[in-house]
Amino acid sequence: xxxxxxxxxxxxxxxxxxxxxxxxxxxxxxxxxxxxxxxxxxxxxxxxxxxxxxxxxxxxxxxxxxxxxxxxxxxxxxxxxxxxxxxxxxxxxxxxxxxxxxxxxxxxxxxxxxxxxxxxxxxxxxxxxxxxxxxxxxxxxxxxxxxxxxxxxxxxxxxxx
Ligand code: COA
Numbered sequence: 001x002x003x004x005x006x007x008x009x010x011x012x013x014x015x016x017x018x019x020x021x022x023x024x025x026x027x028x029x030x031x032x033x034x035x036x037x038x039x040x041x042x043x044x045x046x047x048x049x050x051x052x053x054x055x056x057x058x059x060x061x062x063x064x065x066x067x068x069x070x071x072x073x074x075x076x077x078x079x080x081x082x083x084x085x086x087x088x089x090x091x092x093x094x095x096x097x098x099x100x101x102x103x104x105x106x107x108x109x110x111x112x113x114x115x116x117x118x119x120x121x122x123x124x125x126x127x128x129x130x131x132x133x134x135x136x137x138x139x140x141x142x143x144x145x146x147x148x149x150x151x152x153x154x155x156x157x158x159x160x161x
Pocket of ligand 1: 008009011012015016021037072073074091101102105106128129131132
């Protein structure tokens with residue numbers, strides 16, 4: 001049976017930390033879907049279409065990765081698509097508390113025995129978040145090396161615009 005994984009998030013924007021998780025997870029499963037949430041509680045910097053487009057471009061060289069968007073409960077989306085695994089990245093111990101709560105709540109909601117699998121974030125990226133990237137870039141700081149070159153150029157264009 002093929003093992004399908006999903007990696008969900010806001011990706012506003014996708015960082016090299018996310019990309020590192022995607023590359024590693026894609027090697028572990030037959031297919032990996034990067035699922036961008038249409039997040040009502042966060043005011044996005046990039047529209048959902050822009051985020052999906054950026055992720056498609058920066059993952060274009062990974063053949064078993066596809067990009068989709070979803071809204072509502074992650075568990076509903078996971079059940080509807082019968083994913084075997086939900087990937088989460090852990091950056092620091094501070095992520096753990098929230099992650100275990102989410103994983104345990106979701107475990108109650110999954111109907112197909114889906115497992116949550118945690119990958120340790122590459123230490124080069126363990127201090128970054130999408131918000132930090134946006135703040136530094138908006139205030140004129142360099143985010144080179146923390147996001148893909150293409151993403152960096154799109155951020156710059158957005159800020160200028
Ligand atoms: N490298 C760099 N940054 C990372 C990272 C990594 N490996 N992993 C996470 N981050 C950053 C993200 O960019 C994000 O930054 P931001 O808050 O500045 O935008 C932050 O860490 C938090 O990431 P994450 O916990 O993945 O949040 P998210 O908003 O990207 O996605 C969902 C969270 C979508 C998975 C979650 O909100 C969800 O499931 N929502 C659906 C509703 C639902 O089902 N609710 C019930 C849950 S039990």
